[in-house]
Amino acid sequence: MPLDASPADPRPGRLTAHEARQRLEHARSSRMAQLQALHESGQSTDANLRSVQTEAIQRVLKEIDEAFTRIADGSYGTCLGCRKPVPAERLEILPYTRYCVACQGRTTA
Known part of the structure; x- marks a missing residue:
């Protein structure tokens, strides 16, 4: 779903x-906020679990930053697998996603 560059009268199905x-x-x-809450939980949370959760959140933050880059270069909303x-x-649920459902399944399989 490529972006509609025009702020006026966006076409249905486009952001x-x-x-x-x-x-x-x-x-x-x-x-x-999740990262902050995780750090504030301190000793009350298992250190290994906290580490895994922190890594997962940081990975998503990196994906979000990459999505901002895709907006800037005009490729946001286009699947990196099938184009x-x-x-x-899908973008409403995962605004930082890089793939359509079919291609995402192929990258994780």
């Missing part, structure tokens, strides 16, 4: 760059 940035900012804020548009519904 404006502004909307994509808003979704990514929200995802980033949520992950930062087809990523469905709007």
Whole structure:
């Protein structure tokens, strides 16, 4: 789902760059809050579990930063596997995703 560069009258099923940035900012804020809560849990959480969770959150934050780069270069919303548009519904759930569902399945299989 490529971005609609025009802020006025976006076509259905497409995000404006502004909307994509808003979704990514929200995802980033949520992950930062999770990271903060994890660090504040300190001794009450198993150190190994905390480490694994911290790494997972940091990995998502990196993916979010990469999504901002894709917005800047115009490739946001295009699957890196098949080069087809990523469905709007998928981007609503995972605004930082790089792949459509089919290609994501192939990369994790």
